[in-house]
Amino acid sequence: MHQSEVLGKAMRILIIGAGYVGLSMGVILAEKHDVLLLEMDPSKVESINKGQSPIFEDKIAELLQNAIQSGRLKAQSPEGPLGYRDVVMVCVGTPSREDGSVNLSYVDDAMKLLFERVDEFCDNYTAVGIKSTVPPGTTKTLVLDKIEKGHFTDRLGAFFNPEFLREGTAIEDAKNPDRIIIGASNEKAASLVQRMYMESLGNKADNILTMSLESGELCKYVSNSFLATKISFANEIANITERIPGADFDSVVKGMAADSRICGKFFGSGAGYGGSCFPKDVSGLIMLAKNDLNVATHILQAAQRVNAERPQRILDFLKEHVSDIKGKKIAVLGIAFKPGTDDIRESPALKVMKQLSDNGANVWAHDPLLSRMEISEDIKNQINLTESINECLKNSDACILMTEWKEYIDMGLEAITDTMSNKLLIDGRRAFVNRDIPSGITYRAIGRPN
Ligand code: NAD
Numbered sequence: 001m002h003q004s005e006v007l008g009k010a011m012r013i014l015i016i017g018a019g020y021v022g023l024s025m026g027v028i029l030a031e032k033h034d035v036l037l038l039e040m041d042p043s044k045v046e047s048i049n050k051g052q053s054p055i056f057e058d059k060i061a062e063l064l065q066n067a068i069q070s071g072r073l074k075a076q077s078p079e080g081p082l083g084y085r086d087v088v089m090v091c092v093g094t095p096s097r098e099d100g101s102v103n104l105s106y107v108d109d110a111m112k113l114l115f116e117r118v119d120e121f122c123d124n125y126t127a128v129g130i131k132s133t134v135p136p137g138t139t140k141t142l143v144l145d146k147i148e149k150g151h152f153t154d155r156l157g158a159f160f161n162p163e164f165l166r167e168g169t170a171i172e173d174a175k176n177p178d179r180i181i182i183g184a185s186n187e188k189a190a191s192l193v194q195r196m197y198m199e200s201l202g203n204k205a206d207n208i209l210t211m212s213l214e215s216g217e218l219c220k221y222v223s224n225s226f227l228a229t230k231i232s233f234a235n236e237i238a239n240i241t242e243r244i245p246g247a248d249f250d251s252v253v254k255g256m257a258a259d260s261r262i263c264g265k266f267f268g269s270g271a272g273y274g275g276s277c278f279p280k281d282v283s284g285l286i287m288l289a290k291n292d293l294n295v296a297t298h299i300l301q302a303a304q305r306v307n308a309e310r311p312q313r314i315l316d317f318l319k320e321h322v323s324d325i326k327g328k329k330i331a332v333l334g335i336a337f338k339p340g341t342d343d344i345r346e347s348p349a350l351k352v353m354k355q356l357s358d359n360g361a362n363v364w365a366h367d368p369l370l371s372r373m374e375i376s377e378d379i380k381n382q383i384n385l386t387e388s389i390n391e392c393l394k395n396s397d398a399c400i401l402m403t404e405w406k407e408y409i410d411m412g413l414e415a416i417t418d419t420m421s422n423k424l425l426i427d428g429r430r431a432f433v434n435r436d437i438p439s440g441i442t443y444r445a446i447g448r449p450n
Pocket of ligand 1: 132
């Protein structure tokens with residue numbers, strides 16, 4: 001029996017990919033276990049080892065510093081020594097290909113690296129698995145089949161363990177998960193992963209659901225697709241509510257959600273869903289159903305269509321008040337796809353800004369985390385990006401709120417519109433919908449009749 005088989009002793013964990021998921025999990029697991037992060041981006045490795053988080057997430061800075069100081073967390077390039085490990089977990093990206101299907105090349109590369117170096121990380125028995133979101137069948141093909149082909153069955157077990165954290169509250173979510181799903185090829189692999197969580201999250205891990213690899217993989221896609229569909233449904237209801245004088249979106253939702261069969265949580269309307277997960281996971285499930293299963297996905301495609309129309313809805317509001325936006329200064333508040341994160345992948349704000357710019361507007365944009373954002377040269381050439389909220393708003397002909405950062409909400413409508421030439425606020429997130437609207441300000445919000 002090696003050291004980490006003794007219950008309560010730190011386990012030896014290897015995580016491949018130190019992005020939002022890998023790093024968040026790494027710092028949490030390192031409160032109890034010994035964690036090595038393999039990361040291909042040298043600047044992230046350097047930053048992590050200095051105790052500086054390459055991503056912005058609430059509470060991550062402190063956890064990372066503690067983990068580095070305690071010596072329980074280290075990052076290195078994939079070529080470095082792996083050391084013996086009890087659990088190996090792949091957390092690399094699974095972006096969409098051009099056609100919307102899932103690009104598994106990063107997972108494939110990570111697995112190739114691992115299966116070339118089994119003797120280096122396995123001294124007794126190691127659970128090797130995937131935490132990245134992958135289509136059903138992937139863990140079997142890229143992990144289990146390789147274990148069997150390589151005759152590693154008495155040394156390695158395969159697992160799939162989806163992650164449900166939300167950017168912006170990643171640490172809180174990962175520490176207090178609604179459920180932990182473990183798909184595993186056998187009991188031994190499942191129990192290693194289970195122990196990893198039980199010992200680091202304490203009794204909070206009593207909500208562990210074990211299932212087949214394929215059920216786990218599908219469960220992650222279905223969960224994200226359902227949440228995305230819920231947002232699109234809310235946005236369709238908002239489109240209807242906007243055209244009914246006297247109707248109020250919040251009252252409609254409140255009345256609806258009082259039915260115990262309907263959950264009112266996550267039923268907000270706004271500028272649409274974005275980020276690195278919902279858009280790609282909805283596309284991934286649609287493409288899987290179409291290409292591999294020959295199953296129609298009417299609801300998922302409708303959810304996607306409704307979401308694609310959201311930027312135009314924001315522009316429609318603007319055009320109701322500013323007939324020709326050519327040459328007009330339009331201030332956009334918020335670039336992140338939601339508050340609390342520096343992630344701009346698939347952010348609706350980028351789409352709105354592009355459409356404004358294509359229509360000849362003079363677009364200015366602000367975000368509290370602008371300096372951390374990876375904004376393309378294309379956008380930089382079209383949009384005036386500023387870290388000064390005053391510069392963004394001054395003399396503008398309209399302001400569009402795209403991310404409901406606390407900074408903007410705390411400012412209030414009067415301060416936001418104070419220096420604007422034309423005090424028109426389009427609230428793409430319904431952030432001020434329940435506030436009194438001071439006279440002289442034209443306020444339009446998604447889901448609110450004019
Ligand atoms: P990310 O892009 O932030 O991080 C991935 C990291 O992996 C990058 O730092 C990249 O450099 C690194 N990497 C890629 N290939 C590598 C390799 N072969 N060796 C070492 N490092 C490698 O991605 P993310 O947002 O953390 O998402 C990871 C996975 O988790 C995706 O499948 C995603 O769908 C899923 N997921 C993400 C979230 C989220 O909120 N971001 C939530 C749940 C699930």
